[in-house]
Amino acid sequence: MLSALGQDTTVVLPVVKVVEEIRKNQTGSIVVDLKTDKNQSVAEALNESGVVFIKSYGQGSLATAAVRGSNSNHLAVLWNGVPLQSPMLGLLDLSLLPIGFFESTQLNLGGGSSAWGNGAIGGTLLLDNRMAISEAPQQISLSLEAGSFDHYASHFKGQWKNDKWTASTKVFYQQAQNDFSYEIAPNLPKRTQSNAALQQWGIMQSLQYQLPKNQTLSFHLWGQKSEREIPPTTTQNSSEAVQNDASLRTTIAWAKTGKQFHHQFRTAYLIDDNHYLDPKQLTDNLNRYQQWSNEWESTFYGRKNLQIVAGVQQLAVAAQTGNYVTTIKRPQVALFTSVKQRNKYFRWQFGWRQEWIQGQKSVGVPSLGIEKSIGQVNIRAKVDRNYRVPTLNNLHWNPGGNPELEAEAGWGQELGIDALSKNKNGESIFFSATVFHRQTNNWILWTRLANSFFYSPQNIAEVNSRGLETSLNYKLEKKNFVFQIRSLYQFTLATNELPILIPRTAVGEQLYYTPKNRIGVTTSLAIKDWQIDYMHQWTGSVRTFSDPLPAYLLANISIKKEWRFTKFKLNTFLNIDNLYNLSYRVIEVRPMPGINGRLGVSVAM
Amino acid sequence: MKHLTFTILLLVTSFCCAQTVADFEDFNIAVDSSNNNSGEQGYFVNGNVLLPNIFVDGDFSYWSGWAISSTTDTTTPGFTNDLSAITGGGAEGSTTYAVTYIFPSSIIRLTNDGIGGYVAGMYVTNNTYAYLSMLEGDGFAKKFGGETGNDPDFFKMTVKKFEEGALSTNSIDFYLADYRFEDNSQDYIVDEWTWLDLSSLGNADSLEITMSSSDNNDFGIKTPTYVCVDNITTANALTAIGDVDVPKVSIYPNPFENHIQIDTDAVIENVELVDVMGRTQAINLVGNVLYLDDVQSGVYFLRMEINRQLMVTKVIRR
Numbered sequence: 001m002l003s004a005l006g007q008d009t010t011v012v013l014p015v016v017k018v019v020e021e022i023r024k025n026q027t028g029s030i031v032v033d034l035k036t037d038k039n040q041s042v043a044e045a046l047n048e049s050g051v052v053f054i055k056s057y058g059q060g061s062l063a064t065a066a067v068r069g070s071n072s073n074h075l076a077v078l079w080n081g082v083p084l085q086s087p088m089l090g091l092l093d094l095s096l097l098p099i100g101f102f103e104s105t106q107l108n109l110g111g112g113s114s115a116w117g118n119g120a121i122g123g124t125l126l127l128d129n130r131m132a133i134s135e136a137p138q139q140i141s142l143s144l145e146a147g148s149f150d151h152y153a154s155h156f157k158g159q160w161k162n163d164k165w166t167a168s169t170k171v172f173y174q175q176a177q178n179d180f181s182y183e184i185a186p187n188l189p190k191r192t193q194s195n196a197a198l199q200q201w202g203i204m205q206s207l208q209y210q211l212p213k214n215q216t217l218s219f220h221l222w223g224q225k226s227e228r229e230i231p232p233t234t235t236q237n238s239s240e241a242v243q244n245d246a247s248l249r250t251t252i253a254w255a256k257t258g259k260q261f262h263h264q265f266r267t268a269y270l271i272d273d274n275h276y277l278d279p280k281q282l283t284d285n286l287n288r289y290q291q292w293s294n295e296w297e298s299t300f301y302g303r304k305n306l307q308i309v310a311g312v313q314q315l316a317v318a319a320q321t322g323n324y325v326t327t328i329k330r331p332q333v334a335l336f337t338s339v340k341q342r343n344k345y346f347r348w349q350f351g352w353r354q355e356w357i358q359g360q361k362s363v364g365v366p367s368l369g370i371e372k373s374i375g376q377v378n379i380r381a382k383v384d385r386n387y388r389v390p391t392l393n394n395l396h397w398n399p400g401g402n403p404e405l406e407a408e409a410g411w412g413q414e415l416g417i418d419a420l421s422k423n424k425n426g427e428s429i430f431f432s433a434t435v436f437h438r439q440t441n442n443w444i445l446w447t448r449l450a451n452s453f454f455y456s457p458q459n460i461a462e463v464n465s466r467g468l469e470t471s472l473n474y475k476l477e478k479k480n481f482v483f484q485i486r487s488l489y490q491f492t493l494a495t496n497e498l499p500i501l502i503p504r505t506a507v508g509e510q511l512y513y514t515p516k517n518r519i520g521v522t523t524s525l526a527i528k529d530w531q532i533d534y535m536h537q538w539t540g541s542v543r544t545f546s547d548p549l550p551a552y553l554l555a556n557i558s559i560k561k562e563w564r565f566t567k568f569k570l571n572t573f574l575n576i577d578n579l580y581n582l583s584y585r586v587i588e589v590r591p592m593p594g595i596n597g598r599l600g601v602s603v604a605m
Numbered sequence: 606m607k608h609l610t611f612t613i614l615l616l617v618t619s620f621c622c623a624q625t626v627a628d629f630e631d632f633n634i635a636v637d638s639s640n641n642n643s644g645e646q647g648y649f650v651n652g653n654v655l656l657p658n659i660f661v662d663g664d665f666s667y668w669s670g671w672a673i674s675s676t677t678d679t680t681t682p683g684f685t686n687d688l689s690a691i692t693g694g695g696a697e698g699s700t701t702y703a704v705t706y707i708f709p710s711s712i713i714r715l716t717n718d719g720i721g722g723y724v725a726g727m728y729v730t731n732n733t734y735a736y737l738s739m740l741e742g743d744g745f746a747k748k749f750g751g752e753t754g755n756d757p758d759f760f761k762m763t764v765k766k767f768e769e770g771a772l773s774t775n776s777i778d779f780y781l782a783d784y785r786f787e788d789n790s791q792d793y794i795v796d797e798w799t800w801l802d803l804s805s806l807g808n809a810d811s812l813e814i815t816m817s818s819s820d821n822n823d824f825g826i827k828t829p830t831y832v833c834v835d836n837i838t839t840a841n842a843l844t845a846i847g848d849v850d851v852p853k854v855s856i857y858p859n860p861f862e863n864h865i866q867i868d869t870d871a872v873i874e875n876v877e878l879v880d881v882m883g884r885t886q887a888i889n890l891v892g893n894v895l896y897l898d899d900v901q902s903g904v905y906f907l908r909m910e911i912n913r914q915l916m917v918t919k920v921i922r923r
Contacts (some may be wrong), residue, residue, distance in 0.1 A: 236744065455668050589752075
């Protein structure tokens with residue numbers, strides 16, 4: 001495993017955490033740790049990291065990620081090992097995930113189906129509360145911020161522990177009008193965004209109890225509600241649409257650790273409501289799904305650094321919406337295993353997952369990763385097979401649902417090199433380069449067959465994704481002074497390999513909303529208690545369903561100051577986005593704000 | 606056991622410019638109601654015109670082709686209001702009119718005394734859904750004029766004729782909306798009943814209506830492709846060609862178990878069975894019996910080419 005931000009490849013963890021690392025950090029692949037102290041969504045954090053393209057519908061609106069030339073429903077998202085993507089749509093709105101709720105937010109680039117199953121074709125996003133709960137210091141922190149477009153937010157975090165118990169409570173609230181002004185053309189007056197207000201609040205409650213004989217019992221509850229007005233497009237006079245999302249997610253886990261083993265059992269329940277209303281167009285759609293899962297996982301530590309994980313997962317979903325004839329239920333069972341070993345020559349990891357999902361052919365997917373270190377140079381390679389089963393909407397939407405759909409599937413390969421050089425003057429340079437390739441078959445698209453009255457999903461596409469990811473980081477570290485420059489460049493070709501009539505697609509055409517080129521540079525300076533980060537990102541042109549969108553440039557700056565006192569510390573921060581107030585679009589007819597900022601203060605005891 | 610019988614009487618005698626107006630008032634639809642289900646026969650007939658209609662009933666009903674309406678809602682946007690004319694009523698102060706969803710074309714067939722004649726013309730206008738979509742934009746289609754108000758947008762219907770199975774090359778275009786003017790004050794979206802003269806197309810078996818729009822994407826036209834018509838005026842052909850024997854077509858049983866009998870004196874040129882998704886099913890036509898052992902239970906459409914005319918009827922396998 002290698003972190004894309006230039007961390008050392010050697011990770012030393014307490015025994016209780018190793019089992020998660022085996023599936024979590026696949027040998028041969030690259031991992032991005034999103035460590036941020038900003039009060040932002042996972043979508044905003046991913047966008048700032050630059051490692052993936054975030055398809056955003058606007059300030060506070062739906063945001064999804066396209067990883068390595070894949071679709072937005074090719075990113076598996078797991079919370080404490082429990083899949084979160086909607087079984088109805090196959091994706092998750094990343095703007096609804098507050099990054100401060102998780103102790104660890106990690107993006108694994110590339111295929112991950114052998115470890116995590118359905119949907120992990122482009123990448124896997126792992127959100128974790130489990131890792132640090134027992135390591136967390138006792139503290140209380142409160143953060144308040146205000147910003148452009150009537151943005152207000154507050155975040156509370158409290159952690160408490162004794163010999164047996166550890167408890168953590170996190171609460172957040174935010175609201176904004178998002179009535180930003182935007183430009184249509186230089187010679188026309190600016191317009192003001194309307195019907196774009198949002199209100200969100202959530203709570204994350206975690207409890208852990210230390211049982212005798214190295215056993216732990218943990219409980220996590222995550223409740224969240226979001227009310228968003230849906231703004232009009234730039235070619236629409238007005239909108240009265242609103243969307244309300246509410247979710248309740250709970251997990252209970254038991255773990256036991258021995259000298260040469262670790263066992264874990266986890267049960268989870270999720271319920272998710274999505275309610276879309278448009279009083280003007282007399283539309284009222286309620287979509288609800290529930291998910292139950294149970295998972296047993298055992299890890300064994302053998303001689304010569306051999307680690308073996310084996311487990312079974314049972315999962316069932318039940319979904320309802322006005323366009324289903326009845327409540328749709330879909331059970332599934334999976335067996336998984338992973339073998340990891342490190343010897344004096346190289347490190348390798350083999351994984352296999354066999355999954356049975358009702359209504360689909362049984363899927364078996366392997367992966368094999370190898371890494372070899374020569375001094376400070378690490379060479380890695382991985383090959384894997386990944387899949388995504390049709391969503392419940394694909395299968396059962398009325399009219400149009402196609403129960404004969406097959407899973408999307410394909411092989412992926414990647415080859416990479418990482419090099420780290422340090423000197424005694426506190427300087428370090430880290431370079432990383434990865435080439436990847438993936439062929440996905442049976443890609444599902446909604447289309448209209450001849451003589452048909454409506455659209456329906458079909459397995460009609462094949463997509464060939466390949467590209468290059470490079471990063472070059474420089475760091476100078478002295479006493480009370482750290483200077484860093486992190487740069488990255490991504491080239492992605494994700495092309496359709498079959499001609500399609502509807503949507504009109506020619507062979508060799510780039511996927512929609514998939515930029516071929518992206519460049520990012522982040523400069524950070526930390527002097528004593530001050531920290532300044534300046535980010536510059538350039539995103540290339542993208543193909544849309546109508547005219548291509550031009551390339552755009554974005555620059556953000558963040559300034560922080562910390563004051564430390566005897567019993568508490570005070571932080572103030574200023575974030576300014578779109579520093580040069582440029583006009584740009586990520587999606588056609590969806591305007592984005594010009595320069596905007598947030599100012600805040602946080603106290604931690 | 607249900608029989609479906611199509612009977613086309615072709616009696617053409619010499620008349621001097623006799624005209625018949627299909628004004629749809631005979632359907633006696635109450636104000637603010639509509640009928641998009643023609644039942645087993647698969648069409649609406651009024652005056653000398655036959656308007657095909659397919660209605661599929663089930664947990665989610667849907668229709669295609671034509672509907673008869675007298676709804677008056679001129680303000681509600683969106684697809685839930687797709688049966689209203691923007692005028693709030695029929696042409697010339699009447700209450701009832703016809704609405705068609707063009708996907709990808711709609712047919713007006715001449716029948717009764719109109720066979721062999723021609724369509725002199727009809728009143729046309731926009732339906733409320735399409736009108737408000739072009740005027741205000743919605744989440745899917747653009748407000749005409751675009752972001753700046755200067756986009757040269759248009760929404761056009763094109764009428765051609767079928768005669769003896771061949772589609773004409775000449776056509777008549779009518780702009781239901783036109784924003785191509787340099788002077789934006791001249792931009793318009795049709796919001797009243799407008800007479801469309803179709804006489805120049807000449808004698809016809811049927812007319813085909815297609816739509817085109819400046820607002821397209823890779824999925825096709827984004828503007829809702831609806832149009833409302835009223836007072837379709839047909840005129841008899843000027844030359845008498847005498848009586849012609851008419852084929853009867855009788856289809857039974859429906860619903861069927863594993864076969865369908867097609868009784869007709871005419872030559873069946875082609876038979877095709879498609880499901881609701883448009884997929885052609887495997888069939889075996891032996892004489893006048895259609896064997897359908899491999900067809901699963903559900904709703905299908907039997908498409909028959911008889912005497913160079915296309916007939917479509919809904920059939921159900923138990």
